[in-house]
Amino acid sequence: MDWAGRPVDLANTSLLGADIQVSNGDDVIVDGDTPIFVDGIACWAREARFGGVVVQPAAAWLKPPSTIGEKVSPKTLAAFGYDGRAVLDFLIAASPWGSIDQAIASLSLFAHPDVIAATGRRAIFRTVRGRTADRGTITDGVMVDDNASPAAAFEWSTGLKRATTRDLTCCHLYASSSDPEAYTDLRNIFYAPSFIAKLTDSQARSLPEVHALHVLRYRAFALHGYCGPGSMVRPPKPQNYDGLEWAEPAGASMTAEQVEATFRARLVQKPKDRITKSVARCGWVFSGGRPDAQVVYDGRL
Numbered sequence: 001m002d003w004a005g006r007p008v009d010l011a012n013t014s015l016l017g018a019d020i021q022v023s024n025g026d027d028v029i030v031d032g033d034t035p036i037f038v039d040g041i042a043c044w045a046r047e048a049r050f051g052g053v054v055v056q057p058a059a060a061w062l063k064p065p066s067t068i069g070e071k072v073s074p075k076t077l078a079a080f081g082y083d084g085r086a087v088l089d090f091l092i093a094a095s096p097w098g099s100i101d102q103a104i105a106s107l108s109l110f111a112h113p114d115v116i117a118a119t120g121r122r123a124i125f126r127t128v129r130g131r132t133a134d135r136g137t138i139t140d141g142v143m144v145d146d147n148a149s150p151a152a153a154f155e156w157s158t159g160l161k162r163a164t165t166r167d168l169t170c171c172h173l174y175a176s177s178s179d180p181e182a183y184t185d186l187r188n189i190f191y192a193p194s195f196i197a198k199l200t201d202s203q204a205r206s207l208p209e210v211h212a213l214h215v216l217r218y219r220a221f222a223l224h225g226y227c228g229p230g231s232m233v234r235p236p237k238p239q240n241y242d243g244l245e246w247a248e249p250a251g252a253s254m255t256a257e258q259v260e261a262t263f264r265a266r267l268v269q270k271p272k273d274r275i276t277k278s279v280a281r282c283g284w285v286f287s288g289g290r291p292d293a294q295v296v297y298d299g300r301l
């Protein structure tokens with residue numbers, strides 16, 4: 001398929017086996033060499049030297065054969081049709097990961113099932129995301145926040161230390177910024193390098209056939225049986241999923257007592273923080289969703 005996820009056919013345009021055309025049914029997508037996906041691997045389709053079409057992983061074209069003394073110019077953005085995603089796939093194909101899906105599997109961090117069990121398989125805090133001007137306001141027992149509360153929920157429960165990380169992003173599998181039951185649910189959260197996180201951005205109800213979230217959502221289902229906020233419909237299993245090698249989830253062997261103790265210790269250190277306010281005024285998973293009188297908030301009303 002091409003970079004837009006459309007199935008394609010490859011053929012020569014002359015009887016002598018010269019030139020190459022990429023088409024989708026009767027629609028010609030491009031004439032000439034082009035990047036495509038084959039089983040999730042970024043490849044290049046090119047005219048073969050003596051006729052026909054040759055398809056190879058993009059890595060094979062990073063340093064094409066050259067004669068002694070011949071200078072090979074680095075590929076420019078124009079060579080990729082000004083397609084930034086094509087550039088990324090091209091580079092990943094030359095790496096040990098070999099494909100975007102494998103890079104996602106290796107570099108994405110999920111909470112361990114032990115952590116999910118320790119937090120009751122539900123949202124940690126009673127928060128949602130909202131406008132900067134509204135952050136800290138409480139309506140119907142729910143506080144408006146930014147990405148701090150889901151990030152803290154993941155980091156404090158798994159032991160990930162933000163101070164030792166760089167260019168990592170806290171991401172959601174399903175759009176849930178206005179749903180307090182899902183916004184800080186650890187089953188809906190993962191961490192990834194920022195360049196991977198960029199690929200997962202989507203507020204759409206349905207995803208295109210080629211999208212980074214497909215393998216991530218199925219990973220959450222495989223780990224936690226999670227189908228998304230309020231859903232019992234399992235996500236479709238990507239064709240190449242079984243061939244992926246996933247990073248170990250974080251927080252193995254954590255108990256409910258350990259996780260709660262860690263959270264409470266952090267809140268004591270942050271008496272003026274919005275997260276502390278949400279727990280004291282709105283409640284959280286460790287108080288049955290009711291305001292927690294044991295937590296003291298000493299910040300702005």
